[in-house]
Amino acid sequence: MRKPGCMVKFASFYCNMLPMWKFLYQLASPKSFFALSGRMIPWLAMTSVLMLIVGIIWGLVFAPPDYQQGDAFRIIYVHVPSAFLSMALYGWMGFLAILLLVWRIKLAGLLLSIVAQSGACMAFLALVTGSIWGKPMWGTWWVWDARLTSELILLLLYAAILATYQAVKNKEDGDRIIAILTLVGIIDLPIIHYSVYWWNTLHQGATLSAFAKPKIDASMLYPLLLTLFGFALYSLWVILEKARNEILLRERRQSWVRIQFEGEFR
């Protein structure tokens, strides 16, 4: 940085102007992140468990059966949230990778491998539930169409990212390497999303869209939205818990960590 005084004035000007900026800046520090996530986790846990219970019971028991698929469609309440999250988490990883490589925010690098673990689980779940749904609907456990194949590629990408992270000795170098790998693989995300439009495939098109009226009836839509948010908040909860552990491990020589642990021993 050539003019540190200038940058500090710039930053403090914005921090004073917009409280949101200050909040975001503070997120980059491990100590503030640890404190903030500690406060968020009880709320996240309660909300996500509540949403999941209500959504799943509503979806499995109370939502009306589909006129074409009967009761077999109910697996949508697990399949759609996990498929959506597998892509959303990869998108978040892309964002974290840019934060790490451009702005050198080490916390973003720390989160990268943790989000990858959740994303891999979600991709696996999406493939398995999709396969279970496909057997009564399409008559086959698997078909090599575009949407399924690109989701499988996403699962393999997650596996590659996790394997590479394990192979590197220094964790911070591992973060930077998987950041690069994430950015190279991010081209798969639009391929998955648009595959149902670009190719004639067996998998149906998008039911929910941010701008158009949903193509699914309201009585089935609301439990779907509930489980979607429930899954998302649950993943966030797990990610924050793992991130807190990793922060304590990496920052174990800092004084605030020592005070934290000595405080607990007392």
Place this chain on the structure above:
Amino acid sequence: MTRGFLLFQKQFKREMLIQVRQIRYLINSTLFFLMLLFIFPLTLKPELALMRTIAPGLVWIAILLSLLLSAERLFQQDYDQGVTEQWLISGESLNILVGAKIFAHWFFNLLPLLLLCPVIALLFSLSLGEMWVLMLSLICGTPALIFLCALAAAFEVGINQRGALMALILIPLTLPLLIFGSGTLQVAMQGLPINGYLALLLAMSILAMGLLPFAIAAVIRISHTS
């Protein structure tokens, strides 16, 4: 002549010289490619229709695997001899150096593949037109493949268990390329136009040639300073 272009030229010449003087590596990977192509007709039923059906995919898989093997030593030799360190401290653009190196590698590895296309056409009963389509698809698609192999190789410098990890990283990234590459020959066999497929392959190659040197240079920097 800008400085960057001169650097590219020098590095390209150096790499070509090194490859020519170590031609045994090229012969090894070409023989491996041929072996893979021989295994399948021998283990499956060698009937005509089956051979023509599996030929497109098989050729691309064999290319992927032989390039994977030859890419392993792409950066290892330079790393062992301390050349990578000299690149890093020289202050020259690592992107151009890496790009020229991989470009030379592509040029050198493509030639035997193109020369072997008539042999492949013979083995799998492809017609002359289909052989030309295969050669075109190779020219358009292999740059992307080699740059991705180089990326996987850059991750592996100085790490244990290199081969398996490289394949794990490489295969998800190259799957779209393989799908379109083999798709080109498949539609040619059905008599449909191949322009779209070739355009897509070329687009992937140009994207890879343009953007991957930056990623590869960044990975080399990180793995070297660790």
